[in-house]
Amino acid sequence: MAVEFRPRRIRRVAVISAVFLVAVFSVVGWLLTDTPTGVIFRTSDQVAMVLLGVLLAGGVLLLARPRVRADESGVEIRNVVTVRRFEWDQVLHVSFPDGASWARLELPDDEYVSIMAVQAVDREHAVSAVRALRELHRSATG
Structure with a gap:
């Protein structure tokens, strides 16, 4: 007889959190534009923001492993x-x-x-x- 167990609650929380992180960082990246303070955000900054969200989501998903x-x-x-x-x-x-x-x-x-x-x-x-x-x-x- 072989058995396999995985955590249940933390897996749900990790998946929901990962999706939330990617969504929030994607929206923030999309909304990054020139600001009244004079800061100029380029396309590379927007892409970096989305990638940061993906990296953080990957880290959170390690908890489901x-x-x-x-x-x-x-x-x-x-x-x-x-x-x-x-x-x-x-x-x-x-x-x-x-x-x-x-x-x-x-x-x-x-x-x-x-x-x-x-x-x-x-x-x-x-x-x-x-x-x-x-x-x-x-x-x-x-």
């Missing part, structure tokens, strides 16, 4: 910029500490890896994700 994939052999965690794979025998357990924003894999030597794809704001989705990961861990190590 987290994913966790797990199967009988191990778990792969993709956070905002990193991807790591762990075999189940490397994992002590899957936890979701009180007050934490996301779940985590507990590793030997008091180390842990955050699972940003399983977020507290997703409530029941996060609970089912942690249960599924714990079940895969239990069946692989038990």
Whole structure:
């Protein structure tokens, strides 16, 4: 059995925010013209404003990137910029500490890896994700 989980709420917020950023920066870029203060905006300034909006939107969309994939052999965690794979025998357990924003894999030597794809704001989705990961861990190590 293989499972895959992604955050839900942050993905919606990130997509809406990215669209908003591109729209606002496009409108601002389009409206840039000569001002009464004597500042002269050229076409390159307008294009740069739109590109700045696209870059900011891309940065916001990175928040929608987290994913966790797990199967009988191990778990792969993709956070905002990193991807790591762990075999189940490397994992002590899957936890979701009180007050934490996301779940985590507990590793030997008091180390842990955050699972940003399983977020507290997703409530029941996060609970089912942690249960599924714990079940895969239990069946692989038990």
